[in-house]
Amino acid sequence: MFLRKLILSIFLLSFFTNESFSAEKQEKLLTQAWSFNGFFGKFDRASLQRGYQVYAEVCASCHSMNLLSYRNLSEVGGPSFSEEEVKAIASKVEVLDGPNDSGEMFKRRGKPSDKFASPFLNEKAARAANGGAYPPDMSVLVKARAGGADYIYSVLMGYEDKPPKNIKLEDGVYYNKYMSGNKIKMAKPLNKDSVNYSDGTLATEEQLAKDVTTFLTWASEPHLEARKRLGFKTVIYLLILTVLVYLLKKKIWSRIEPKV
Amino acid sequence: MSDKNLENTNTEYKPVHTNKVGGSPFKGVTGWIDNRLPIFRMFKYEYLDFQVPKNLSYLWSLGGILMICLIFLIVTGLVLGMHYKPSSSEAFESVEKIMRDVNFGWLIRYMHMNFASFFFIAVYIHIFRGLYYGSYKEPRQLMWLIGIVIFFLMMATAFLGYTLPWGQMSYWGATVITNLFSAVPFVGESIVTWLWGDYAVGDATLNRFYVLHWLIAFGILGIVIFHVIALHIVGSNNPSGIEPKDTRDTVSFAPFTTSKDLFAMLIFLFAFVIITMYAPNYLGHPDNYIPADPLVTPAHIVPEWYFLPFYAILRSIPDKLMGVIAMVSSIAILGLLPWLDLSKIRSSVFRPIWKQFVFLFVLDFFILMYVGGMPAEGIYLLIGRVGTAYWFLFFLIIAPLVSLIEKPLPMPNSIHEFEQWKKLGKIKTFKLF
Numbered sequence: 001m002f003l004r005k006l007i008l009s010i011f012l013l014s015f016f017t018n019e020s021f022s023a024e025k026q027e028k029l030l031t032q033a034w035s036f037n038g039f040f041g042k043f044d045r046a047s048l049q050r051g052y053q054v055y056a057e058v059c060a061s062c063h064s065m066n067l068l069s070y071r072n073l074s075e076v077g078g079p080s081f082s083e084e085e086v087k088a089i090a091s092k093v094e095v096l097d098g099p100n101d102s103g104e105m106f107k108r109r110g111k112p113s114d115k116f117a118s119p120f121l122n123e124k125a126a127r128a129a130n131g132g133a134y135p136p137d138m139s140v141l142v143k144a145r146a147g148g149a150d151y152i153y154s155v156l157m158g159y160e161d162k163p164p165k166n167i168k169l170e171d172g173v174y175y176n177k178y179m180s181g182n183k184i185k186m187a188k189p190l191n192k193d194s195v196n197y198s199d200g201t202l203a204t205e206e207q208l209a210k211d212v213t214t215f216l217t218w219a220s221e222p223h224l225e226a227r228k229r230l231g232f233k234t235v236i237y238l239l240i241l242t243v244l245v246y247l248l249k250k251k252i253w254s255r256i257e258p259k260v
Numbered sequence: 261m262s263d264k265n266l267e268n269t270n271t272e273y274k275p276v277h278t279n280k281v282g283g284s285p286f287k288g289v290t291g292w293i294d295n296r297l298p299i300f301r302m303f304k305y306e307y308l309d310f311q312v313p314k315n316l317s318y319l320w321s322l323g324g325i326l327m328i329c330l331i332f333l334i335v336t337g338l339v340l341g342m343h344y345k346p347s348s349s350e351a352f353e354s355v356e357k358i359m360r361d362v363n364f365g366w367l368i369r370y371m372h373m374n375f376a377s378f379f380f381i382a383v384y385i386h387i388f389r390g391l392y393y394g395s396y397k398e399p400r401q402l403m404w405l406i407g408i409v410i411f412f413l414m415m416a417t418a419f420l421g422y423t424l425p426w427g428q429m430s431y432w433g434a435t436v437i438t439n440l441f442s443a444v445p446f447v448g449e450s451i452v453t454w455l456w457g458d459y460a461v462g463d464a465t466l467n468r469f470y471v472l473h474w475l476i477a478f479g480i481l482g483i484v485i486f487h488v489i490a491l492h493i494v495g496s497n498n499p500s501g502i503e504p505k506d507t508r509d510t511v512s513f514a515p516f517t518t519s520k521d522l523f524a525m526l527i528f529l530f531a532f533v534i535i536t537m538y539a540p541n542y543l544g545h546p547d548n549y550i551p552a553d554p555l556v557t558p559a560h561i562v563p564e565w566y567f568l569p570f571y572a573i574l575r576s577i578p579d580k581l582m583g584v585i586a587m588v589s590s591i592a593i594l595g596l597l598p599w600l601d602l603s604k605i606r607s608s609v610f611r612p613i614w615k616q617f618v619f620l621f622v623l624d625f626f627i628l629m630y631v632g633g634m635p636a637e638g639i640y641l642l643i644g645r646v647g648t649a650y651w652f653l654f655f656l657i658i659a660p661l662v663s664l665i666e667k668p669l670p671m672p673n674s675i676h677e678f679e680q681w682k683k684l685g686k687i688k689t690f691k692l693f
Contacts, residue, residue: 039538067353067356067360072360136550139356140356140549143541143546143549144546144547144549144550145546146546148546180559220549222360223359223360223366226366227366227367227370227537227540228537228538230367230537231533231534231536231537231538232537234533234537235530235533235534235537238526238529238530238533239530241526242523242526242527242530245519245522245523245526246523248519249519249520249522249523252515252516252519253516253519253520256314256511256516
């Protein structure tokens with residue numbers, strides 16, 4: 001009996017220690033009560049829209065989001081900008097198109113079907129402009145980091161002006177409590193009032209980090225709301241079916257096991 | 261032709277039947293077809309009237325569950341294949357396109373991903389069932405061997421499939437595993453180059469892995485059919501390990517076993533839905549959402565969770581070639597078990613000593629799984645080595661030794677007596693639910 005309990009506990013343990021795969025000792029992440037967590041999780045629309053603003057005005061100067069198009073911004077389950085708003089957003093960028101009928105490339109205003117404009121032409125250019133570091137594409141960033149949204153939020157909030165004495169920082173390297181190795185080449189991106197929110201929300205550091213993390217989570221998982229909704233329906237359906245099948249099974253087996 | 265042959269009348273002629281039309285238990289159109297193509301009677305004999313021990317526990321439902329997993333994997337894989345592009349420059353993006361732009365593509369892909377994991381969860385319970393109740397013994401040895409072949413093919417398919425999204429773990433996992441072949445003496449390097457189709461894991465590798473992922477998946481389906489045919493010849497084992505003798509011991513497959521299996525399947529699907537819909541990436545690794553980059557090695561290259569025990573065995577041997585041999589033989593050795601375990605008694609219920617070692621083996625499996633996910637150094641390496649040693653000792657020494665010295669508990673004569681003993685509390689059985 002003891003052995004069986006031991007096996008069970010080790011089995012459960014081996015599932016709960018998934019994070020131990022990244023074996024380095026990590027500061028415990030700042031956790032947030034994200035609106036998109038849980039069984040009925042949904043994105044906060046206003047936060048998504050503000051988050052896009054933070055991305056566009058701050059992050060986009062270094063980070064690309066190659067997998068997203070402007071049209072995604074008006075899709076169901078996302079920031080839900082109106083189509084006019086998306087057209088306006090897209091038309092702010094210049095896109096190289098072509099070749100036209102005379103064989104020449106030309107520049108035009110962006111359309112909703114265009115991909116998000118990249119800040120750099122290629123990786124080499126990005127590295128050259130960022131002290132050798134490559135700002136990762138942010139399209140699936142939240143899913144590509146252990147800890148997900150909490151990790152992104154923690155890194156954004158994890159800058160400290162005075163690093164611990166045992167850590168020496170080279171030029172252009174910053175101390176971050178939550179980054180692995182505690183060193184990061186990105187300067188502190190968000191400060192109070194980095195962005196002027198048009199809806200009047202106070203742009204505190206926490207608010208900015210929260211909004212942009214929400215936006216990035218949606219970008220990584222644009223169908224999260226649909227998934228959770230369908231999941232709930234499936235669970236209800238399965239529960240009812242399972243009860244019915246259980247009763248059916250009992251009825252059938254009662255033919256040979258009248259009292260069991 | 262010579263006339264002599266025609267004149268030869270001394271031969272005795274035996275009657276021949278070049279057609280076997282007839283014999284169907286059905287009438288009408290069904291009978292007409294069945295007389296010519298006996299599929300209806302096969303279904304009737306093998307799935308409706310088929311007699312199954314009446315005391316099968318829910319552990320016996322895993323076979324059907326595995327079949328469902330396989331079918332779902334093939335169907336979802338088919339749909340994914342319609343949108344996926346096996347090219348090193350397009351693979352990652354095409355998967356993301358499935359996740360974003362294809363209608364319900366996210367659902368299909370998450371289902372495919374998680375069914376692979378659940379396939380392994382089910383197969384490990386299925387193998388444990390066989391181990392605990394001695395389902396590998398006479399007359400089921402061949403079926404056990406076929407099962408091990410299926411398990412090998414499953415691992416190959418899962419490994420190939422994990423390469424396809426072309427994320428960091430895909431790329432580096434493929435690099436590490438294919439590099440294992442370089443341990444083969446003399447021709448190792450040539451084999452690796454041949455496998456890659458290039459001098460590094462790249463476009464050619466991904467393309468062939470995609471083809472092989474499909475091919476082996478259907479290979480599994482084919483061999484599963486053999487596994488099932490063999491099952492219908494030797495019959496199901498049962499928790500007592502005693503063969504059924506008369507109708508007091510059995511029930512017909514439909515509706516008894518089918519209703520019970522259906523219930524078990526729904527419970528299994530319930531767990532699957534919870535993971536797939538609420539934590540779809542839980543069983544995966546975040547690094548696989550970073551596009552493959554041959555210039556950046558991840559801090560720790562870890563395989564999928566279901567490979568971890570065998571990965572731990574591989575790493576616990578200091579020599580590369582010996583490590584590979586140990587890893588492969590740690591699974592292949594299961595195939596020797598029917599001949600290493602000399603006890604005639606199947607069920608561990610009546611084998612008090614063997615039972616403890618089987619549980620210890622399960623514990624060892626989970627310990628190795630844990631160690632496989634940790635860096636191969638210090639205490640983990642030591643634990644891994646002890647775990648590996650027990651793994652092989654279990655088969656090579658403990659199995660034959662225990663079967664020789666163990667005194668089995670008194671046994672009932674039949675399944676219905678076994679059930680009575682259970683009700684009287686004379687037997688303690690392992691219960692999953």
